[in-house]
Amino acid sequence: MPLIIKKNSEPFFRDERKRNRDCCSLLEGLADPDPTTRRWAARDCIDCLGAAAALVGRLKVEQDISVREVIFTTLTRMGDPLAVAGLVAFLRSEDPALRNEAIEAMKQLPDEMAPILRNLLADADPDVRIFAVNILESLRHPQVEAWLLAVIDNDLHINVCSTAVDLLCEVGTEAALEPLARLKARFADEPYIQFATALALARIGQA
């Protein structure tokens, strides 16, 4: 049988690394002109002291989407207070892509986000509060409903409450019925709140 498939005609274990793998070189590699080098530096610096700050700093200027994705993955895998603080800071970014990527990363960190979510949901900036509700969307944490109920009972901003009600439609239980009714009464003149709370009440009631 003429077999033309060749077994390993050239070694495929080629070491193409341009830099040493010590932390200093890796952090320098984050600014290399070659995106492949930057991706590998971002992936390999996970155990380096000070890497979270360097990665967050790089994200502010990084234009290559593939490098950004790897940086966000590394920050999420780190999940330490510095990495989390860096991700949280991007909630105030003017770059929507960066902001959304940070929100997606934070959704993966339920235990790390839990201690700071209450503060984010009480932030002075209503946009940050909305983004905090967005994080709750797929955060696997038992407090999600309780946090949302606190939002609809206390937040004065209609858009924040609307975002929370939309999510309660999916995750709300009987515990949400009374807070939803209170919200409906609090924003009696707001058609969207009337519509969204009616929908949430109906869905939870049918469940």
Added chain:
Amino acid sequence: MTEPTIKAEEFQKFREFFYRKTGIRYETSNRYFVDKRILERIVATKSGDFRSYFTLLRFQASGEELQQLTNRMTVNETYFLREEFQFQCLVNSLLPEIIIRKTDNTPIRIWSIPSSSGEEPYSIAMYLLERWPGINDWDVEIISSDIDTGILRKARIGRYSSRAVQYVPALWMRKYFKPVEDEYQICDDLREAVEFTQVNLAATADTRSYRDFDVIFCRNLLIYFDDLSRKAAAETFYDALKPGGYICLGHSESMSRISSLYQVRNFVEAILYQKPLEAR
């Protein structure tokens, strides 16, 4: 002597450790499967109880016991020509695109991960020989990897049950297999055509040298990973692929839900994912 048992908090501790090491996460609903295998290893290593076994697992310098356990924890059920439409896509759509783009005579490189006991990479090899005329003009390297060293040994040996080969055409059976007792032995030419290697997809040190692939088959593996590990795997594959390279996932898996790095390609035979041609 009482039989060892695994408490809920021990299961929790184990699954966090195992996830960190392999990227594979088990839910509470998998407890029977997980407990059974840990208990077997507690007995086999004469550890006596979970606590001693977990110490061995964590601190053994060679990592041999972690590998033994990993081998038992990974599911290796597959068969030849599974999801054949993707092999049709390979020979009818992908390879013609690849050779049009090629500017040198280096081999076309295909990575099949996980290899399991070899059914997928050998299916690819047979498909190329039987269904792709270009095999007369181009060299193809097939590299196939798995985390499980035991299953890699089986893959290299290449002996299969009748169930594993049930969808292989009779002509191909005669050409590539030899009956041995109640099993089927794959021929040496095919065995030599596939390079089997051990790779833990969650370990960057393992995957760093895997580069310049034209096609990656990674089917029904990522379903065992959680979201973060899936995303990390997608990024690893991105660096393993050439610009314009393709990745084939299992029919229930979607790269669009994992990462935005790839372009969706809707071929006649299958939906696949492509690293952008302009990517670096």
